[in-house]
Amino acid sequence: MVTAPLIEVQGLSFRYEDGTPALKDVHFRLYPGETVALLGPNGSGKTTFTLHLNGLLAGSGEITVCGLRVEKHNLAAIRRKVGLLFQDPDEQLFMPSVLEDVMFGPLSSGAPPPAALERALRALEQVGMTHARDKAPYHLSAGEKRRVALAGVLSMEPEILVLDEPTTYLDPPGQRQLVWLLRALPQAKIVVTHDAALARALAGRAVFFQSGTIVADGPVEEIIERFGWEAGRAAAAPHLPSTPER
Amino acid sequence: MWLGLDAVGVPAIGWLARRAQREMSEAAVPRLGVMGAFVFAAQMVNFPVAPGASGHLMGAGLLTFTLGPAAAAMVMTAVLALQALIFQDGGVLALGANVFNMALAGVLVAHLCYRHFGRGQFRSAAVFAGAALSVLVAACLALAELVLSGLAIPPAPLLIAMGLFALTAAVEGGLTVAVVGALERLNPGWVRAPQTAARPALAALLLAALLLATAGALLAASHPDSLERLIEQMGLGDRTRQWLGSPLPDYRLPLVDPPWLAEAAAGLAGVAVVLFAGALLGHWLRKRRV
Amino acid sequence: MHHVVVEQWTRRRSVLHALDPRCKLLAALVFLAALGSAPTMAPLEAAAYAGLLAALAALARLPAAGVAARAAAVLPFSALAALFSLLEGQSGRAASLLLKSYYSAVVALVLVGTTPLPGLLHGLERLGMPRMFVLVAQFLYRYLFVISEQGQHMRQAAVARGGFGQAPRRVRLRAAAGLVAVLFARSYRRAEAIHRAMLARGFQGRLAAMRPLEFRARDAAALAGTAAIVLAVRFRVWTAW
Numbered sequence: 004m005v006t007a008p009l010i011e012v013q014g015l016s017f018r019y020e021d022g023t024p025a026l027k028d029v030h031f032r033l034y035p036g037e038t039v040a041l042l043g044p045n046g047s048g049k050t051t052f053t054l055h056l057n058g059l060l061a062g063s064g065e066i067t068v069c070g071l072r073v074e075k076h077n078l079a080a081i082r083r084k085v086g087l088l089f090q091d092p093d094e095q096l097f098m099p100s101v102l103e104d105v106m107f108g109p110l111s112s113g114a115p116p117p118a119a120l121e122r123a124l125r126a127l128e129q130v131g132m133t134h135a136r137d138k139a140p141y142h143l144s145a146g147e148k149r150r151v152a153l154a155g156v157l158s159m160e161p162e163i164l165v166l167d168e169p170t171t172y173l174d175p176p177g178q179r180q181l182v183w184l185l186r187a188l189p190q191a192k193i194v195v196t197h198d199a200a201l202a203r204a205l206a207g208r209a210v211f212f213q214s215g216t217i218v219a220d221g222p223v224e225e226i227i228e229r230f231g232w233e234a235g236r237a238a239a240a241p242h243l244p245s246t247p248e249r
Numbered sequence: 250m251w252l253g254l255d256a257v258g259v260p261a262i263g264w265l266a267r268r269a270q271r272e273m274s275e276a277a278v279p280r281l282g283v284m285g286a287f288v289f290a291a292q293m294v295n296f297p298v299a300p301g302a303s304g305h306l307m308g309a310g311l312l313t314f315t316l317g318p319a320a321a322a323m324v325m326t327a328v329l330a331l332q333a334l335i336f337q338d339g340g341v342l343a344l345g346a347n348v349f350n351m352a353l354a355g356v357l358v359a360h361l362c363y364r365h366f367g368r369g370q371f372r373s374a375a376v377f378a379g380a381a382l383s384v385l386v387a388a389c390l391a392l393a394e395l396v397l398s399g400l401a402i403p404p405a406p407l408l409i410a411m412g413l414f415a416l417t418a419a420v421e422g423g424l425t426v427a428v429v430g431a432l433e434r435l436n437p438g439w440v441r442a443p444q445t446a447a448r449p450a451l452a453a454l455l456l457a458a459l460l461l462a463t464a465g466a467l468l469a470a471s472h473p474d475s476l477e478r479l480i481e482q483m484g485l486g487d488r489t490r491q492w493l494g495s496p497l498p499d500y501r502l503p504l505v506d507p508p509w510l511a512e513a514a515a516g517l518a519g520v521a522v523v524l525f526a527g528a529l530l531g532h533w534l535r536k537r538r539v
Numbered sequence: 540m541h542h543v544v545v546e547q548w549t550r551r552r553s554v555l556h557a558l559d560p561r562c563k564l565l566a567a568l569v570f571l572a573a574l575g576s577a578p579t580m581a582p583l584e585a586a587a588y589a590g591l592l593a594a595l596a597a598l599a600r601l602p603a604a605g606v607a608a609r610a611a612a613v614l615p616f617s618a619l620a621a622l623f624s625l626l627e628g629q630s631g632r633a634a635s636l637l638l639k640s641y642y643s644a645v646v647a648l649v650l651v652g653t654t655p656l657p658g659l660l661h662g663l664e665r666l667g668m669p670r671m672f673v674l675v676a677q678f679l680y681r682y683l684f685v686i687s688e689q690g691q692h693m694r695q696a697a698v699a700r701g702g703f704g705q706a707p708r709r710v711r712l713r714a715a716a717g718l719v720a721v722l723f724a725r726s727y728r729r730a731e732a733i734h735r736a737m738l739a740r741g742f743q744g745r746l747a748a749m750r751p752l753e754f755r756a757r758d759a760a761a762l763a764g765t766a767a768i769v770l771a772v773r774f775r776v777w778t779a780w
């Protein structure tokens with residue numbers, strides 16, 4: 004059976020303003036219901052790549068999201084379909100209270116206030132943060148911030164979730180809880196991470212970025228094995244093939 | 250006692266904000282807000298100034314050179330308002346005056362200096378002078394307002410205060426030059442380029458007018474008899490006294506021994522000296538760095 | 540930290556906490572105007588204001604000692620002016636100056652201690668404060684602690700490596716300037732990241748309206764009552780008898 008991909012990226016290249024090439028001819032597909040891990044060294048282009056999926060950066064090449072080309076006139080629709088969870092929740096939680104922050108997305112994309120409130124409350128319920136609705140984001144713990152940020156994305160009712168290092172700043176129980184939460188969400192997901200265990204826990208497939216391009220695509224276990232992408236094992240076996248930086 | 254200035258400062262900032270609202274989109278809000286938070290945090294960093302003494306940045310100059318005058322005025326106003334409300338820093342009664350002095354007059358002076366003299370070899374000097382004058386003008390205005398509100402300041406403390414202000418201003422200038430230099434090494438795009446089609450004569454005139462007005466306010470304030478005579482001569486006596494007089498119920502003329510002309514000269518000379526020293530020091534700092 | 544304490548006060552419950560921010564803002568404005576325009580205060584007047592402020596703080600269930608101590612932060616500024624007055628032999632004026640600024644600080648603390656800052660800003664906006672300014676203040680407050688902590692961490696990192704210690708002053712000055720510049724850079728990048736996060740969630744250039752406020756009869760009554768007492772003290776009604 005052939006299903007249409009949710010996201011299709013063809014020949015994406017991008018240079019920063021100062022001319023540094025960040026992405027070179029990237030091809031990528033995401034199918035409904037699957038979770039793909041984006042692995043690769045620091046600075047290999049993973050985060051830059053995810054910013055293109057939402058039209059926050061515009062390179063050359065072609066990106067299609069749910070059948071819509073990522074172009075200026077489609078951006079509002081595309082941003083409703085692709086929910087981006089940023090690495091630093093402090094950057095995502097900018098409103099004075101939790102509820103206002105979770106309502107920000109629906110309100111900004113034109114939902115009437117009662118509907119936005121309902122969606123926000125549902126999203127808070129989903130991440131188990133209803134009790135904190137009137138708190139200031141500054142007073143939340145790292146794990147709570149992450150959950151609220153996720154609620155802010157979920158209230159947009161996206162079809163695809165893009166998660167950039169979702170477990171940073173979380174303690175092990177917090178990481179575990181987040182993994183359970185994410186696994187229970189039905190959306191297709193892209194997870195940027197350095198954590199092989201997280202990749203394994205969430206994703207079936209992984210792609211490996213190197214110097215701005217995807218050099219490997221396959222089952223997550225295979226990719227981790229092939230690139231020696233496990234922190235614990237690398238420490239235990241000093242003679243493992245070293246991974247070239249950048 | 251500062252209500253008069255609250256009455257000037259508040260509408261002025263309102264006007265400014267409405268103008269800014271037209272010119273900037275709300276997309277600029279995160280930047281302005283976060284940079285305001287930066288000013289708060291930067292004010293906590295202590296700089297070693299002299300043996301045993303440290304100072305901190307006020308930031309009006311730095312903000313003007315990086316965000317532009319309108320944004321800088323708005324951010325400084327927000328900083329001052331939150332400092333007064335939450336930390337009782339400066340006090341809410343003096344908020345209008347502080348906004349007028351620092352966020353409006355201070356930013357304007359810094360902007361004029363930088364915009365018109367900030368190119369070429371005197372760039373550092375303009376950065377220094379802009380930042381230093383923003384503090385000096387604000388401080389002088391504050392002093393003038395205090396005196397105008399009926400507070401009698403004996404000449405000796407007045408001179409001491411002026412000296413301290415000049416010192417603080419020089420520190421602000423030096424710190425701003427250092428920070429701007431460091432910023433330009435990090436990312437030259439952050440420091441705004443001064444305008445190219447400068448009209449130095451006009452700018453110099455404006456700047457001079459502003460400085461003279463400040464000095465004049467200070468002088469007139471410490472010598473109300475001459476101010477009063479001027480008002481009398483212009484035939485504005487009764488009405489002006491109604492405006493000026495009502496907030497100053499127990500208005501008393503301070504007795505000043507030395508003739509006012511001497512102090513006038515001293516005040517102007519002080520400003521000129523600071524300006525000149527600032528220019529020299531900024532120039533020198535720049536040379537040392539290169 | 541200081542502000543956190545004041546923010547905790549806003550989470551208490553009291554009659555004053557429940558009032559509309561606009562009511563409290565206007566009452567505070569009347570109070571400040573009365574204080575600011577008052578001539579040298581007579582002892583009876585000073586006592587009346589003090590009594591009113593104590594009553595308000597008690598109604599708001601704010602800790603008296605905490606309010607008294609925090610309001611004192613305003614004193615260094617007015618103390619200088621008072622000193623000048625003293626030097627000129629105007630002791631009544633000096634005392635009046637100190638009292639006025641101290642009272643104004645208490646007024647401000649009762650206001651910010653019973654109204655969370657977002658509510659206060661919202662009230663200001665509804666009273667005609669330009670929206671742009673209100674939004675800037677809102678973002679400033681949101682990131683105040685984040686950026687301050689970042690600055691604190693950078694300072695600690697510098698101190699941990701022996702920074703700010705024995706080095707010549709010029710070196711330390713450069714280090715401090717560098718620290719401020721890096722803090723600027725991080726703040727600037729953070730602002731860009733926040734803007735990006737806003738765009739990612741559909742921001743189209745205008746922030747949605749804040750929650751509605753409700754000015755009820757009790758707000759009007761509270762405002763009228765406070766204003767009446769304050770004005771009565773300001774114009775010394777007792778001299779009429």
